[in-house]
Amino acid sequence: MFRFLAGLGFGGIPPTAIALVVEVAPAGRKLFYNSVMLSGFPVGGVVAALASLTLLDTVGFRGLFALGAVPLVTLVPLAWWVLPESARFASAERPAGGAKIRALLRDRSAVATALFSVANFCGFLLVFGLNTWLPQLMRGAGYDLGSALTFLLVLNIGSVVGGLVGAAVSDRFGGRVVATVLFVLAAAVMLLLTAPRSATLTSVLVFVAGAMVVGSQSVLWGYVATHYETEARATALGVTSGIGRLGAAAGPAIGGLLVSSGVGLAGNVAVFAAAALIGAVSSGLVPRRRAVATVALRPESDPVS
Incomplete structure (x- = not known):
């Protein structure tokens, strides 16, 4: 029950946070600022990996969960006090929630929403599947537990770098191109992991895999945010x-099934690589947005995906 309640919060935070950051960020830097904010996810992953390596034997998993509760008494009061409300949201005429969802399911918007949903599915599958099973997979490939957890740390460090660099490039070339390319590169790098290599080279590949996988998800969120109008942005992010x-x-479940069936690193990575390619196709096929009557609510220098 408590995991379910926590999931409600975890699922609701990104859409609202992304919508607000994209709203207040300067034109031409929206995707970068959004990625800076989203880098908190892999930074948290780095902290979790370090905490697991150093504290797990001492405090146990309950102690690590308690560490995750620290933002409840620190960041939440600070955010309530400091964060601004969206000026354009406050001044815009806001349709009812049902009307906003129906608008996402009409014509070209329906196609975009469906493709964004598939791309998000693939991105989440990769992020959670790799973060859940990478240590176990690397142990199965012959590494000890300490080395396997170190690979998880390297994966999340790469995630931070990939998200920031990918978003900076996206502000220049657009979310469609960058998200698609990152998905393709993620598939290629994961396939390279299947060949036996030294621990150092494997660490480099894991770093790049983290950069590509989480980078693609970060860029994809920004792509969705800039594709929709202000009044529908948070709803679109929430739906997709x-x-x-x-x-x-699905990612951890699929990984668990493959591990329990005796499929090793190569089989797991092949499945994840296939998901990355599906994500690439989905993000690449999103139809371009047409200009709409509410364009006056948006500065002219805002990017239109």
Whole structure:
């Protein structure tokens, strides 16, 4: 029950946070600022990996969960006090929630929403699948537990770098191109992991895999945010990432089934690589947005995906 309640919060934070950051960020830097914010996810992953390596034997998993509760008494009060409300949201005429969802399911918007949902599903599957099973997979490939957890740390460090660099490039070339390329590169790097290599070279590949996988998800969120109008942005993010969260459940489940069936690192990585290619196709096929009557609500220098 408590995991379910925590999931409600975890699922609701990204869409609202992304919508607000994209709203207040300066034109031409929206995707970069958004990625700086989203880098908190892999930074948290780095902290979790370090905490697991150093504290797990001492405090146990309950102690690590308690560490995760620290933001409840620190960041939440600070955010309530400091964060601004969206000026354009406050001044815009806001349709009812049902009307906003129906608008996402009409014509070209329906196609975009469906493709974004598939891409999000693939992105979440990769992020959660790799973060859940990478240590176990690397142990199965012959590494000890300490080395396997170190690979998880390297994966998340790469995630931070990939998200920031990918978003900076996206502000120049657009979310469609960058998200698609990152998905393709993620598939290629994961396939390279299947060949036996030295621990150092494997660490480099894991770093690049983290950069590509989480980088693609970070860029994809920004791509969704800049594709929709202000009044529908948070709803679109909620719908597409909500469906995508099914991938967060599927990734660990698929990895578990493959591990229990005796499929090793190569089989798991091949499945994850296939998911990355599906994500690439989905993000690349999203139809371009047409200009709409509400364009006056948006500065002219805002990017239109």
